[in-house]
Amino acid sequence: MKTTFVVADDHPLVLEGVKGVLRAMDPDADILQATSYPDLLNVLSEDLDFSLVIADLNMPGMAGLDGIRAVQLKRPEVPMVIISATESQKAINKTLECGVAGYMFKSFSQQQMQDALEAVLQGETFVPQPGAQMFSSDEFEDKKKPDFGAAALNRLPMGVVIVDKGANVVFMNNAASDIFALNDGVDVGPSGVFRTAKVAETKMLHSMIADAAVDLGRANEEDREGGALTVSRPSYRRSFSLLVVPLPDEDVTSDSGNVAVFINDPEKHNEPPTNVLARLYGLTEAEARLLQALIVGKKLETVSEEFGVSMNTVRSHLKQVFRKTGTNRQPELVSLVMNSSAYLASNPVQVEDDYED
Structure with missing residues (x-):
């Protein structure tokens, strides 16, 4: 049976580096790639027998442990190896507690990566020694503050996507993830950008997002309009309805996005x-x-x-x-x-x- 690997990382050099290691291990293997967690989940929706998933810890769409959990929920039978610049013991422990099969540092040499991946393919769990850098990340704090906002959004039956002014996805709730997995009119591109199946509709959506993302420091609040959009579906099912809504600047950080897009699927x-x-x-x-x-x-x-x-x-x-x-x-x-x-x-x-x- 042919081996199929999936590599996911939003840094092109890391992506190509890992793919090079995999080609050295098995020149005939199929290697699929993704550059965001939504993109990775779409790849894993394909009816293929995946041998291994290698994914960056933090990518567009999701961050840290949330991305790991989403992948494992999608394909629990496929072993997953995390690759990260974070070399702290807390990061290693937390990801292993989530059930990953291994953890690699981005500082690894090609030989170190190959040794780690071969160990995982043989059914072992690869655990590296922590490095000298002990990053202080809220994701791995022992007393991490619960993200009640995300938990509440995940209870909503409609899709909720938070994007920045460039339409880059910085958060999606569970319902939105399910909608994107349909690959039927709306999705997240390889670079993590929220898009539609039609160029004209994507341009309109991005224009609404950019309009809603106007900095309040330079414009009146009424200028942040957002808008509503109907998005057609290749399956010819009833169109998605999208509502683009600006979020108050004081509620988000500069790198977290300040526009919410609500997605309703009339077929559900x-x-x-x-x-x-x-x-x-x-x-x-x-x-x-x-x-x-x-x-x-x-x-x-x-x-x-x-x-x-x-x-x-x-x-x-x-x-x-x-x-x-x-x-x-x-x-x-x-x-x-x-x-x-x-x-x-x-x-x-x-x-x-x-x-x-």
């Missing part, structure tokens, strides 16, 4: 758990199941068939749901739930048909 319907709906509105289990079905666009006839109950029973449950939620019509009912805290507990589901326009 968010389905709040029935227990959450029941508790919020005092519903019975049957009423909560009905409400859950209506939220994802199912018709009453379909609910009757799937639940194995008569239409009279379904209509009776619906009347009770209307009464308990203080609504009178189905659109009003769905809007109520989608604007409630139940939305944060939603699970995205694909609904191929039977939704109402």
Whole structure:
């Protein structure tokens, strides 16, 4: 079976250096490359038997341990080796605790890299001796302050991407990562830039981002407009809708980006758990199941068939749901739930048909 390696690093010299080591180890191997974590996740979405992933610790899109976790979630069966300029014991320990198969320094010679990679391919864990430089990085502090903002964004069922004025991705939530993995109209290019499948749409998106990123020190706040954009999909599914929103300068650092892009996939319907709906509105289990079905666009006839109950029973449950939620019509009912805290507990589901326009 042919060997397939993946190398990910946003520094061209390091990228080519590692690829050179791999070619020396196996001249016939396929070597795929990436220059950002979103790009790497797209590569790993391919239906290939990867032998090894070698990735920089910090790249555009994600940083540190978050990138490692995303890769392992995508392809847990593939061993991963980290390559980093950070030579501290804390960095080594933290990455190994995440389950990586090895850790290499960028200061390694080609022979040292080859020895490390061969050890990993033989099923060993490669652990280097820490260097003299002990970088002080918040990522590896023993008492690291929890990133509650990122954790909260990851609970949202819609995609959230934070970019700088050049549309470089500096953060994405879990939903956005799933959308990019579809490779269906929006993605992150090799250099870490947020783009679309069409040049004209990409230009419009980048223009909105640049407009929203105007420095408040040089412009009025009302000049930071952002905008909304519909992005077509090669699959011909319904278009993504993007909302570009400026973030207050005081909430971000100069190198963290100050524009948020919200991505909605109309093909995904968010389905709040029935227990959450029941508790919020005092519903019975049957009423909560009905409400859950209506939220994802199912018709009453379909609910009757799937639940194995008569239409009279379904209509009776619906009347009770209307009464308990203080609504009178189905659109009003769905809007109520989608604007409630139940939305944060939603699970995205694909609904191929039977939704109402």
